[in-house]
Amino acid sequence: MDITKLVVSGRSQAFGDNSVYRGQLSRRLLKSRKKLGIATRNRGKYQRKDEITAEQIKEKPEYVRLLIITSERAWAHAMSMRSAHMADAKGITGRTRSHIISRIEKAAHTAEELVSALSDADESGAKSTDILEAFAYAGMMRGAANFERQSWEKCVKNYAVSYAIYSALKSSSSDADTYKDLLSTIIEPSIQFAAYQLKTPRTVPIHVIARNAFPMNNAFLVNEINERDSTVLGQGEESKKEASPGDVPKTLTWRSREVRIEDAAIALAWKATLAAKAALSAKVASSEPIVPKELASAYDDILAATLDAVDAAKQALDDLRAENVPQTDPRVQSLQITRTAVNYEMISWRIGRNRVLTGAHDGALDDYAELSKRELKRRAKAKEDSKPKEVRMSRKLNKLKERVALYDGALQNLEEARALPGVPADEELTQRLVATENYFTALKALSIARSHALTGSNTNALALLHHAHTLIQSSTKTIASAPNPRPPAPRKTSKSPPPTSPSSSPSSRGRCSATTPSATSTSACATTPKPQFSQDLPLIERLGEWPVQGPIFLDLAWNYIEYPSLDGAADDKKGRRCRQEATSRPGRGDKPATSQKRGWFGFGRS
Incomplete structure (x- = not known):
């Protein structure tokens, strides 16, 4: 019926x-x-x-x-x-x-x-x-x-x-x-x-x-x-x-502020969120290898729970406003903080899901393979010297395009987080969000640079790499001072916690030997720009330390680099060089110490 x-x-x-x-x-x-x-x-009398x-x-x-x-x-x-x-x-x-x-x-x-x-x-x-x-x-x-x-x-x-x-x-x-x-x-x-x-x-x-x-x-x-x-x-x-x-949570903590949860719907939704977080952590901690797409689908429960918490907080605020409760009322103030906290939690897990889909190290690695469970087990059993299959260029470009879309989604979520009530007034949190935006923008520039390198546009690739390097430099101090400066480990094992919005992130560097813009040979670029990772900070921030792993870059301009651990020696060296140039340069009333020859190969002109 x-x-x-x-x-x-x-x-x-x-x-x-x-x-x-x-x-x-x-x-x-x-x-x-x-x-x-x-x-x-028609025109008849209605009869019940x-x-x-x-x-x-x-x-x-x-x-x-x-x-x-x-x-x-x-x-x-x-x-x-x-x-x-x-x-x-x-x-x-x-x-x-x-x-x-x-x-x-x-x-x-x-x-x-x-x-x-x-x-x-x-x-x-x-x-x-x-x-x-x-x-x-x-x-x-x-x-x-x-x-x-x-x-x-x-x-x-x-x-x-x-x-x-x-x-x-x-x-x-x-x-x-x-x-x-x-x-x-x-x-x-x-x-x-x-x-x-x-x-x-x-x-x-x-x-x-x-x-x-x-x-x-x-x-x-x-x-x-x-x-x-x-x-x-x-x-x-x-x-x-x-x-x-x-067992229902009665309080919620946001940026060292603890507020009481007085609405039952918010408390139940937040309880479901905590349970979903525990289930996701247990799944990530399992010994079985997890495919990125499968791990990303595991985020659905926690995203649904946080969305319910967001809706419940909004509904509770709307109810108080309908009752003409003033903004200065403590209940409204607590609900405002609760709403910001649950919204920030939801946005963080959205970004974390995007990070999982981008692959190991948030897509900064030069890896384009779509791995299945069978492939992960086969690679685990294979020897280290086994060479992976070559991936076609069209597949590489499509993978880079997907990563750029994921980075754009993360940037949109970060922009939404910065607009939450109370966030603009928090200077420390705002700086961290800006640094995280620079991080994802740098990763986006790195992916686009790789696509240009694959198609032979080496100048565009180097320009984008320079742009990514500038963004990372501007946010390195904020990233290094964050509570967890260590980047997410590669997904060889699933022991690391599930990623959310990164409070701190690794930076990548790419180097490529390029010729003049008029060169047409694609072999001028030795390889596709590859990121070099350290466990804590990028190599350019640790020039005063001997690298434990990875290559040693020999630069022709090595004597112009000011090493952080040799600040005094660098200043003395620079001072000696300046004094030598000053003594060798003739003044107004001085005569040159030695006669100088003019012209090509000593054949001067009178």
Whole structure:
């Protein structure tokens, strides 16, 4: 019979305009009556028909559609009047309020008539799912009527029936999105508001409020709900193992500031976030090799949990603003900090997922192979001297293009993080974010430089490498002073923690011997610019130390490099060189110490 789908699809076709929805329902109601042969003749007197029985529904299922359309039209009429008088100075009072309540009462009565007609499954031919949906729809209509009457206790009880049924159907049906939309847009906000009017603490979750208000004396509903999802009413094994209220996090720390979590939805979402982080860390710490794409898919749970926390924080702030709570209120201040913290957490894990997809060392390594689990195991068993297969240039270019897109995504997330409330005023955090932006911009320039080197544009490649070097130089001090200056280890083993937004990052250097721009030979560039990594800092920052691993670069201008560990010797050497040049340069009244020859090879000109 698809009762819920008929209601949701009908409301969505009106695009939220209840007046339009009422007109659509009037036309559908006339067609349904004509189909059943009970339509009133033109200019005829309307005669109220008797209540529809189970035998009529079994013979003609169109009667179910007739009852739903009748109920929905009365509800749409009430909602359209409510919207029209919402802006009145005195609010909705007097005859208008009575008229609205009478329309919703008719909708609730018609929905309850449908429940009574379908309750006997043998006579009506209805399935258990159809009866459950009828109960849920009737509870939602009766809850709306109690909401208008401001009977808050009855409102919670009726909405609790709808909440429990739709929650059970959501977990057992393939059409879960339909039930999820009704729960999130209508039922949960109504329960939350009615519970607030009953002075229920905000720390009590909605599912606990609904569970306590559910009528357990209805054996049919209890059995059917437990058969589909025993955790809804708290009678299953999983719900018995459910964490106690003491296990729900009560505080949240952000930048050395600890705030109290007073909203139950935020606390549950943050608890799910912590659980997802622990599960991801356990998966990364496993001994089995993990493919980057598989590891990136493991981030989905933690991203979903952080998104729920973000939505819950936003909803809590909106509720306080709707209650005209001033910005100076401590609750608003705590929620602002909480919202910034959960948003920053979500952004960090988004960036971490991009870092996983870029490969080892955030894509700075010159590696283009797409490895599978079988390939990882084969490489682990193979000898070190085995040569990898050559990758085609087109595949290399596509891989570099993918990395650039991932770096762009990380940069967009960092820009979003810098715009969060409270972040611009935090100078230290802002500097770290700017340094991280420079890091990803340098990696982006490195990838583009490699693509230019592959296509023979050596000048463009060197220019981009110089740009990347400049960006790294500008952020090296900030990166080095961050709490964790060590870069992520290559994914040979999965023992390292899952990466998030890097508070500090490695810098890469590429060197290439290039000829003049007029050279056309691609062999002028010895190799594609390859990054050289150290375990802590790049080589250019450790010129005063003897390199433990990696090549030693011999530069023709070695005597112009000022080594950090030899600052005094460099200054003496520079001073001696300057004095020698000064003594060899003739002054105004001085004569040259030795005669100088002019011209080529001593053949001067007079």
